[in-house]
Amino acid sequence: MFSQGGSQRPQRPGTAFSRPSTARPPTRMSNTTVYREGEYGGNFVIAVIEGRGVAREVGIAALDRDTGRTVLLQVADCQTYVKTLHHISLHQPTTLLVLDTALSDRTTGRYGTGGGGPSLLVQALQDEFPGAAIEPVARKYWNENAGRDFIKQLIVEDEECPATLVAVHEKYFALSAACALFKYMESRRNAIFAIHSLRIQYIPVEGTMLIDADSARNLELINNLTHKKSNHSLFGILNDCFTPMAARILRANILAPVTNLNAINQRLDAVQELTDMEDRFTSIKESLRGLKGVDLDKLITALIVSEARPTTNVKIAEQRVGQMLTLRTAVRALKAVREALGGCRSDLLKAVERLINDDRIDQLDSLIAEALNEDAGIAKNGVHNKNMKVYAVKANYNRLLDVARETYKEDITEVYALHQRISEEHDMPLDLQWTENGFHFTVKKDEAPNGRLPKGFVDVNAKGPKWMCSTMELKKWNARVKDALNETMLISDQIIQDVLAEVIEYVAVLWKASEAIALLDMLWAFANASIIRPEFTSTLAIKAGRHPILEVVQPPGMLVANDVYCSDGTSFQLVQGPNMSGKSTYIRQVALLVIMAMIGCFIPAEYASFRLHDALLTRLSNDDDAERNLSTFAQEMATSAMILGMATENSLILVDELGRGTSPHEGIGICHALAEEMIQSKAFVFFTTHFNDLGATLGKHPTVTSLHLEVNTTRQTTSTGFNMVFQHKIRDGPMEEQNHYGLELAKLADLPDGLLATSARMAEHLAERERVRRAKSEGGKINTRRKLLIKVNTL
Numbered sequence: 001m002f003s004q005g006g007s008q009r010p011q012r013p014g015t016a017f018s019r020p021s022t023a024r025p026p027t028r029m030s031n032t033t034v035y036r037e038g039e040y041g042g043n044f045v046i047a048v049i050e051g052r053g054v055a056r057e058v059g060i061a062a063l064d065r066d067t068g069r070t071v072l073l074q075v076a077d078c079q080t081y082v083k084t085l086h087h088i089s090l091h092q093p094t095t096l097l098v099l100d101t102a103l104s105d106r107t108t109g110r111y112g113t114g115g116g117g118p119s120l121l122v123q124a125l126q127d128e129f130p131g132a133a134i135e136p137v138a139r140k141y142w143n144e145n146a147g148r149d150f151i152k153q154l155i156v157e158d159e160e161c162p163a164t165l166v167a168v169h170e171k172y173f174a175l176s177a178a179c180a181l182f183k184y185m186e187s188r189r190n191a192i193f194a195i196h197s198l199r200i201q202y203i204p205v206e207g208t209m210l211i212d213a214d215s216a217r218n219l220e221l222i223n224n225l226t227h228k229k230s231n232h233s234l235f236g237i238l239n240d241c242f243t244p245m246a247a248r249i250l251r252a253n254i255l256a257p258v259t260n261l262n263a264i265n266q267r268l269d270a271v272q273e274l275t276d277m278e279d280r281f282t283s284i285k286e287s288l289r290g291l292k293g294v295d296l297d298k299l300i301t302a303l304i305v306s307e308a309r310p311t312t313n314v315k316i317a318e319q320r321v322g323q324m325l326t327l328r329t330a331v332r333a334l335k336a337v338r339e340a341l342g343g344c345r346s347d348l349l350k351a352v353e354r355l356i357n358d359d360r361i362d363q364l365d366s367l368i369a370e371a372l373n374e375d376a377g378i379a380k381n382g383v384h385n386k387n388m389k390v391y392a393v394k395a396n397y398n399r400l401l402d403v404a405r406e407t408y409k410e411d412i413t414e415v416y417a418l419h420q421r422i423s424e425e426h427d428m429p430l431d432l433q434w435t436e437n438g439f440h441f442t443v444k445k446d447e448a449p450n451g452r453l454p455k456g457f458v459d460v461n462a463k464g465p466k467w468m469c470s471t472m473e474l475k476k477w478n479a480r481v482k483d484a485l486n487e488t489m490l491i492s493d494q495i496i497q498d499v500l501a502e503v504i505e506y507v508a509v510l511w512k513a514s515e516a517i518a519l520l521d522m523l524w525a526f527a528n529a530s531i532i533r534p535e536f537t538s539t540l541a542i543k544a545g546r547h548p549i550l551e552v553v554q555p556p557g558m559l560v561a562n563d564v565y566c567s568d569g570t571s572f573q574l575v576q577g578p579n580m581s582g583k584s585t586y587i588r589q590v591a592l593l594v595i596m597a598m599i600g601c602f603i604p605a606e607y608a609s610f611r612l613h614d615a616l617l618t619r620l621s622n623d624d625d626a627e628r629n630l631s632t633f634a635q636e637m638a639t640s641a642m643i644l645g646m647a648t649e650n651s652l653i654l655v656d657e658l659g660r661g662t663s664p665h666e667g668i669g670i671c672h673a674l675a676e677e678m679i680q681s682k683a684f685v686f687f688t689t690h691f692n693d694l695g696a697t698l699g700k701h702p703t704v705t706s707l708h709l710e711v712n713t714t715r716q717t718t719s720t721g722f723n724m725v726f727q728h729k730i731r732d733g734p735m736e737e738q739n740h741y742g743l744e745l746a747k748l749a750d751l752p753d754g755l756l757a758t759s760a761r762m763a764e765h766l767a768e769r770e771r772v773r774r775a776k777s778e779g780g781k782i783n784t785r786r787k788l789l790i791k792v793n794t795l
């Protein structure tokens with residue numbers, strides 16, 4: 001397995017590991033003296049890292065020092081790190097490795113922003129695993145590329161190996177954690193692992209459905225594949241959320257839908273209540289509108305950071321005033337949300353209400369109200385926004401502030417008077433505009449006398465049909481306005497900082513509220529998109545289901561609804577049909593609807609019943625990965641290995657047109673073999689193919705069901721002599737004998753007549769050869785059977 005300082009040392013990726021300067025982190029739980037290794041029966045060293053991005057992604061790498069078993073996982077988590085803690089607890093850690101900066105940051109679950117004390121993640125780890133030692137590892141050792149190299153070098157080359165390598169490929173946080181883990185073991189524990197000696201597994205996250213990165217991309221879960229900025233993705237069409245926190249949990253949920261039936265049903269109950277009770281739906285919508293665009297998570301972090309760094313910098317002072325105004329708006333909106341939730345019936349809405357129904361929110365409101373003007377809030381950009389900040393603090397609160405504001409007001413009045421005077425003087429319609437640099441004039445070029453700006457204007461810039469300009473006098477007043485503004489902000493900030501010192505006491509309730517709002521906002525978005533409540537049984541049955549993204553894209557009335565029926569007895573669904581008939585759309589629709597149901601959303605269908613799936617594993621036809629530089633065929637095989645390695649009887653597998661990258665005979669052979677493995681797994685499989693023979697070769701398996709997409713063809717109705725109407729309608733049974741749909745489709749593409757004729761001749765020739773071959777082999781079989789019969793009879 002591994003040796004202590006052994007000689008079979010693999011070439012290590014990255015640089016040598018050096019001890020961080022602080023050998024023992026200054027945390028209350030760095031108590032190796034109290035803890036005895038192996039106390040819980042496990043002996044895991046676990047590296048944990050949290051992503052910096054919007055989604056709270058956590059990468060975990062856990063190594064059992066007794067057995068060398070290594071487990072990697074990546075989880076999209078929430079503020080309380082429930083999932084992270086759950087997964088770590090499965091492995092009974094003796095040592096937890098964290099980023100060194102996360103140990104010295106008191107902010108909010110985000111590391112690297114300075115301050116004292118550990119991050120929220122580290123605090124959660126300390127609370128949950130008081131017996132484990134928490135060790136810092138320097139940032140440079142959390143390196144995903146080096147992590148990937150470590151895994152490739154150390155993993156045992158068994159049948160699970162390809163599955164692990166594919167599954168972990170884009171799990172950057174899990175890879176970073178793996179790097180820190182192995183570096184730590186090598187340097188601090190002097191454990192040198194032999195090449196290919198460790199059983200390393202990527203574990204589908206329990207409690208959530210595993211969706212690998214390729215599947216998420218190809219199913220357009222978060223982004224549209226063709227147009228980066230288009231919102232035609234599952235996330236795009238469901239994201240009617242008002243707040244960024246809700247959008248984040250929506251994203252995390254789509255990428256890792258929950259598999260806990262109770263949790264899903266609670267969500268569905270909440271969505272049902274919102275859809276059934278229009279008044280509640282509307283009042284919650286109105287209350288959430290007050291939080292539109294407010295990122296409570298970021299705001300709380302900013303407040304904590306601001307409080308930790310008192311400064312006299314004008315810019316920071318102004319930011320702080322702005323933050324306090326946003327906080328006031330948010331707190332009032334929270335009270336409105338609480339009111340809108342009053343009397344709610346479903347468990348989840350009640351839970352949300354309980355989280356917000358906290359006296360401390362009212363206390364916070366009163367605290368802010370002591371210093372801030374009653375009508376001070378947030379305004380869009382422009383001078384109005386500045387004025388909000390200038391007049392944020394109440395009048396008569398501070399005499400110097402009142403004087404500074406009076407000066408500001410007088411200076412602004414002078415600017416307006418100047419604007420009017422210059423307009424009249426030149427008889428020219430001038431606009432007065434505000435930017436961060438102060439006031440300036442704008443004038444339409446064709447409204448200036450003789451199409452030219454009169455003398456006296458400075459800093460002239462042409463901007464489309466307008467000029468932007470100033471005058472020396474305006475510049476002088478701008479300077480005065482700026483001085484008054486700065487003074488106002490600095491004095492206001494001193495007052496705000498005093499309030500902030502008290503606000504910080506309420507951070508815990510704000511975090512809770514943020515989490516509650518995120519959930520409520522997401523559920524409201526679900527209710528807004530709702531059609532039919534799904535139920536959960538052992539069967540996947542959808543009546544008249546519609547592709548949720550195509551529904552938005554297609555002109556009204558064009559989308560064809562389709563049924564799905566997949567049960568233990570019909571778990572392998574072989575979908576056939578000519579090009580363009582709608583095979584891919586059909587199987588993708590199944591996956592999208594499953595995800596919608598499992599995140600607690602209603603479904604675009606007439607009826608829907610789903611089964612819970614532990615993993616969604618796909619090989620879809622547009623996922624050729626140029627970056628990884630694998631040929632289509634190699635890519636197909638790598639993904640197929642991953643699917644086979646991961647599939648359980650609870651998985652959902654989609655395979656679209658496998659075997660394109662090799663010769664037809666090999667293609668059929670490989671498809672057949674892989675399909676058989678998938679049939680054995682008992683997973684629900686949707687398998688599209690253009691190999692008609694596959695229906696026959698797989699037919700002996702009782703769980704295989706053949707379906708086809710209906711196409712109507714009529715002859716002599718168009719200039720091409722052929723008309724194909726794609727019904728996009730799924731029908732039972734295998735596809736009828738090929739009618740050279742491909743050739744007919746090619747005709748529609750205006751290919752030269754000669755080329756089409758050659759193609760037709762060649763296709764006919766090959767078909768004839770195939771007929772002869774089959775006839776011969778049938779004859780052969782009959783002869784063999786006869787010989788056998790004769791033999792049996794003569795015995």
Ligand SMILES: Nc1ncnc2c1ncn2[C@@H]1O[C@H](COP(=O)(O)OP(=O)(O)OP(=O)(O)O)[C@@H](O)[C@H]1O
Nearest residue numbers: 558559560561578579580581582583584585586728
């Ligand atoms: N149910 C449907 N309702 C309306 N349009 C559909 C439906 N299904 C598919 N289409 C449209 O038909 C076109 C072809 O669909 P799709 O790519 O799914 O076909 P396919 O059989 O997988 O084709 P190929 O074999 O060439 O990959 C797409 O433009 C799609 O928008």
